Amino acid sequence: MNPGELRRRAANGGRGLTLQLAYRPPYAWERLRDFLDQRSINGLEWVGDDHYGRCFAWQGAKGHFTAHHEPQHHRFSVTLELDRLASLKAVVGNIRRVLDLDxxxxxxxxxxxxxxxxxxxxxxxxxPGIWSQFEAGIKAILGQQVSVAAARRLAQILVDTLGEREDEAASEGRRRFPEPAAIAASDLAFLGMPGARRDTLRRLAEWHLAHGHDEDAQAWLTLKGIGPWTVDYARMRGASHxxxxxxxxxxxxxxxxxxxxxxxxxxxxxxxxxxxxxxxx
Missing domain, CATH: 1.10.1670.40 (Endonuclease Iii, domain 2)
Incomplete structure (x- = not known):
């Protein structure tokens, strides 16, 4: 199904879409699922035996998706809610990248x-991809010198505190990953981290406010507190290099x-x- 067909279906059915994203087998779904599950953030992401989903903001659009694995057909059946159809092709492309379908x-x-x-x-x-280089970079900094479980806990606190609710009218529910402006404007004291690492998080957020999400993460090496490992991790998982x-x-x-x-x-x-x-x- 091409993006044009998806647009027509979306126009006929409102904001919700269902689409099939194929891959070339073999596909080690259980390994990818478990890796994502061990690092998933409640409210931002949801993982089950046969599915992965998350909230997102991407190229002017906001929404969420759930990708259900259908191994017998070598594909994922994806339900997608999107508020801006002009970004559909870019969003679908990023879902394919996160799941490494190509x-x-x-x-x-x-x-x-x-x-x-x-x-x-x-x-x-x-x-296993992360939705953006910015999100991958923030998670990499949170994970410096701590375990996977500790990094996940810090990321959960960050999303719970600064993440924008998908439905602002609800007191609880799904949230998007914090935008650079929200991180840059906060002292991040709620993370209970050393001041130097909080400063690094803010520097990365401020850099993104100035340069956007599409710049190569190699440029981050000019920022105090960010070294080659953080950059490489962000490029590998946030850009799927x-x-x-x-x-x-x-x-x-x-x-x-x-x-x-x-x-x-x-x-x-x-x-x-x-x-x-x-x-x-």
Whole structure:
């Protein structure tokens, strides 16, 4: 189904759409689902055995979606609420990116098998995306020097405190990830974090207010408190760059040390996938 067909269906049926997004198998849904679930933020995201969904703001539009996996058809059936149909193509493209639906896993894994012969590959492993580089960068800063569970708790507090409610008339419910303006204007004391890290969060938010969401995260290296790992993580998950090597990550170092003859440089242009394969050992 092309975007034009989706627009016609939306016009006939109001704000709600149902669409099918296909992928080329294999697709390791359980691994992607579990990775997203371990990091999901209540109200912002929802994850179940066969689905992933979230609230979003994107290119002038706001809404939410739920993607239900239909493995027998090699696709996701997506229900989407969107308040601005002009942004439909961009929103659908970003859903495809977050779920990594356009990857050719067979070709990627054939390449990785040659460069890391001792690595038992997870068939169909995809890159679990984050909705934007900004959100990925904020989460990476929150996760500096703490566990995944602690980073998730901090992100939950941030969303609960500064995230815009999807329905402002409701006292509870779904929220979007905080906009840069909301983070830049807050002292973030409610996070209970050291002042230097709160300053880094605000610097990143202020940078986005000045430059927008589309700039390459490499420019963040000019910001105090942001180093290569944060930038690479944001590019890998917030922009789904396929060739990011997180060689400084402790989990990656440990897994790589257990292999003989693995050459990360030779894994290019698919080093992001090698990183996730090592994380999944």
């Amino acid at each position: 990857a050719d896993s067979t070709a990627i894994e054939a390449h990785l098998a040659q460069t890391a012969p001792g690595l038992k590959l997870v068939e169909g492993l995809r890159l 396929p060739d990011i090597w997180l060689g400084g990550d402790l989990g990656v170092k440990k897994a790589l040390g257990e292999l003989d003859g693995a050459d990360p440089a030779a894994a290019s242009p698919w080093r992001s996938y090698l990183t996730f394969q090592l994380w999944n050992r």
